[in-house]
Amino acid sequence: MLTRKAKSRVSLLLVLLVTFGMVIFFIFKSLEDNLVYFFSPTEIHNKMDISYKEKIRVGGLVKENSINKDGTSINFIITDLKNEIIVLYSGSIPNLFSEGKGVVAEGKLKDKKLLIADKIIAKHDENYMPPEVKKALENNQ
């Protein structure tokens, strides 16, 4: 079915694709740490080479009943249900920021349990539902 010329083109292309695929794979592997947008509290807990001078992003859920507001400053706890990190922040917060919801905080770590944030970003999950359905679900619980 294939002519000889076409066959040689197929093998050349295959070799190129496999080589290129491997190069890409190794580049991504080596960049792993830079490819993540944020670290979870557990990843911070297990991380050996933490810089306390450079900015870092920590993401997870805002722990229930952990938000304390005092004027414009606010502190809360980010949890991934295994480990927790306390976040201190002052400034404006996104509308979707609330307890039990996803959040990403950017700032400098004081130690493995405390982050001084200068930016708070709300994270939305993949669930989409109208308010009535949400209420009905809660009533069933």
Added chain:
Amino acid sequence: MLKKFFPNKILNIKNKNFNILIILTLAVVFVGTVYGLFISPPDRIQGDSVRIMYVHVPASFLSLGFFGILGAISVLNLIFKIKILPYIGKSIAPIGFVFTLLSILTGSLWGKPTWGVWWAWDARLTSMLVLLIFYLTYILIWKFLENFNAANTITCFIAIVGSFNIPVIKYSVEWWNTLHQTSSITLTSAPTIHYSMLIPLIIMILGLFLYSLAVFLMRYKTELIKLKLNKKNKKIN
């Protein structure tokens, strides 16, 4: 299947059939828009900004799909040297580019009220920007490189190399921590979008696909007519 795209088949499409396609496109997009803006409910957290999704998701979906097609026909093109394939690729690319741009812009409009930022350098958003650059390079090489054979080979390689980015975009939200949420519609489990929002989403995907088909046929037909005229001119000279 490729036979359907042979020049005489495309050039013989009757204007009447073409108008039917355009009317169908307008009708589906109209129904999807009305459903998305007025009939479907607001989201429990996002409120009305969830409606941006009805353009954002179809645009993203189609832009990935079209680049996949571009990659596939480029492989076929390099191996079998089928004459019509470059013209098909050339006609698809601008559509994919516009949808990628639309996906990024609508995403940005949604991100500001939801996340609190217009843009974040997370893996999903960045890989989508890379896709935009691949589309742009592909288009620009066709536009500015005058040697047809050189342009054909280079664009094929760009499309094939760029295709590696497609699974990266798709799975970026699962492989790495990203700000962007994971997919709501997957092949393996039930969608996490309520059906009242899923219906307008599917209608819009269909609508924008029909739109792409119409634009593709127009562009492809124009390419073929240009080709014919060039051949005629050469004969006269």
